[in-house]
Structures are given as C-alpha cells and as structure tokens.
Amino acid sequence: MHSKNKTRYVILGLLSEGPLSGYEVKKLVTIRFSGFWSESYGQIYPELKKLEAGGLVTKTSTGNTRTRYVYSITGEGFAALRSWLQEPVEKELVRLEILLKLYFGSLIKPENLQGHIQNFRNEHLQYLNLLGRFETELRSITDEHENHPFVLMTILFGQKVNQAYLEWSDQVLELLKKRQR
C-alpha cells in the first residue's frame, strides 16, 4: 500500500526547479496548478518538516529580521521524486456536485437548475480565458526551460476539458429550454 498523500511530491517537484520557501510553494501550487491541484499551509509546513527530517530536503535560514526558510532538494529527494514519477498514476476520484444536482433535477424548478448550469458555464469560461493568458505568456518565453513543453501540455488539457464543459453546458441549457415548452 502506498501513500495517497501527494503533498511531498508536489513540494519535491517544485523544489527540483530551485530552492523555495513554504510560502512560495503554496503560491506556486495555487497559480501554476490551478485547475488540477491544490495544497494548504496545513499540509505544506508539516510536510516540509518531515521531508527535512527524512533528508529529502535541506533547510536554510535566509531571514534577516523577518523569519524565512528556504528549502533545497537533496539527492535522496530527487531519487524519491523520480521513483514516484515512474510509478503508475493512481485512479483518481472526481466529485462533481453539479452532476449530483442535475441527476435529481426533476425536484427543483427548471429556472433554478438552469441557473446552476449557467454559473458552471461562466466559471469555466473564465478559467478558459485564464488558460489562454497562461499559454500566451508561456509561448512568449524564448529562453525555454526544460519543462516548458510539459507545462504547455497541462494547459492544453485544461483547454480541451473546459471547452468540453462549455459545449456540454450549451447542450444542456438547450435541452432544458426545450423541456419547458
């Protein structure tokens, strides 16, 4: 049985590109992994401690007056990260409340349900726009980093999926409109 907790690998992965503080890890996850991952301070700080205790990262104090600790990945850390990356991806469980509410949709007013779908559509349209900006930004960087093409592939994923969400929303809104007549 291997752990479900991926926080350690998220941290190690980000540190593989350079040293970071816990605060920076959190920020990077929020921005760069928006849409497919999230981490909270309550996960990150304790995990950094465990990683240091296990020798997978080292801690350096760079604070002058303000407390600040920067973590660097070690050889063992790199090995652990690579080993995890090589393992097959575990079956992910997705939970979509919108589909639950739709499934029981006959119990509420059609306008109410349409509102839910409309909100869903709006949110994902906005996210699609954000992804477009990410893509433009990334493509404008001529000095390509090693992971550049891989980052683009994750962006492409978001674009494909969110496009599918929009198409589905439109189709469902159409079906709901027809039902009202």
Add this chain to the structure above:
Amino acid sequence: MHSKNKTRYVILGLLSEGPLSGYEVKKLVTIRFSGFWSESYGQIYPELKKLEAGGLVTKTSTGNTRTRYVYSITGEGFAALRSWLQEPVEKELVRLEILLKLYFGSLIKPENLQGHIQNFRNEHLQYLNLLGRFETELRSITDEHENHPFVLMTILFGQKVNQAYLEWSDQVLELLKKRQR
C-alpha cells in the same frame, strides 16, 4: 458556513425515488454515479443513523432472518433535499495526478511518461464504452421515469469530457513522439 459533506443529500436523493437499504444506496452510487461521485459504507451507515435521528428518514426492518433495514424519506427529508438542490453549487476541487506527473515530465524517461498517458487513455476509453452501454439501456426504456432526461444529461457530460480526454491523450502522445526525434 455550510457543510461540505454531501453524503446526506446523496442518500436523500436516492431515497426520493423509493425506499432503500444502506447496502442498496452504496450499490446505486457505485453504478449510477460512477465517474462523478462515490460513497463508502463508513459514510453511508453513520449518516443514515443521523438522518433517522433528525427525522429526515424513517427506518423499517424487513429482515426475516437476515438483518435488513429499509429507509424511507420523510416530508422533512424532501424539504431538506430540495433546499440543498436549490443552493448554488460549491466550487469543486479536482485533483489530477496525471497532470502533476506530466508537469514534472522532464525528470523521467519519455517512454515512461507515454505509458502513463496510454493508461489514462485506455481507462477513459473503457469508461466511454460503459457510458455508451448505459445510454443504450436508458434509451430503450419506454416507460420514462421523471428523472430520465436528467440522467441522460449526466451521461452526456461523461461522454463529452471523456471524449476530450481521449483527444488530449492522442495529441500529447503525438507531441511526445515528436520530442523523441
């Protein structure tokens, strides 16, 4: 602040179509909500107890020798369910390990990564086939139930999204192949 625990509404929703045992609730969630929801016994049985204590469901023993309890939704239960259905859908957090591994893809062998994507593709192709069978089965039912069209909409969602997954997989596999040259 309102609860994140949706188990109670899943149960109430299923009971809104007719009385069920805890065991049957679990089975229905697994089959009918496959792909967008899941529940474990460790959630269902305690929740049924709470629902009964709160007067949202009633319990009847239908066991002869084998212990079996069937739960029915009450008026209060219906009201609670409707009230939840009317509320806006909460922002869902999706976590996709495959994208995490892809993001750090430069650290492992291309063949290794291709294997991950290929597995991902296979799984979702299989699920797409399952959805096709669900759809055929559902469309063959002439005696339409109230929620029939809504169930079809959730199936359509799965089809759209999994189709997008396949397209993305193919595109990424192509990109990875090009990179190797």
Add this chain to the structure above:
DNA sequence: GAAGTCATGTAATTGGTTACATGATTGA
C-alpha cells in the same frame, strides 16, 4: 498609519477510506 502582502506555524475539526468483524443466502 492603514492595507496588503510576506512569512511561519499549529490546533481543531471535518471528511473519507480501509480494514475488520460478523453472519445469512444463493447458485454453481
């Protein structure tokens, strides 16, 4: 000088799975 952000961390709580225990019924 106030708001915003940088920065670290813990405690409490909730959410959820897994493993375990127990036993009856059904069908090959």
Add this chain to the structure above:
DNA sequence: TCAATCATGTAACCAATTACATGACTTC
C-alpha cells in the same frame, strides 16, 4: 461445499481545510 453476494456496522487511520496566532515589510 465453496465462492459470491447480501447485509450491517465500527474503529482506526489518513487526508485536508479552516481558523487562529503572530509579526515584519512595503506601498499608498
């Protein structure tokens, strides 16, 4: 008779968020 499935339930554990506490630096 053996495996599968029906059936209920709890305890232990793991995962994760949220709220809280604290304080420095920056920018308007």
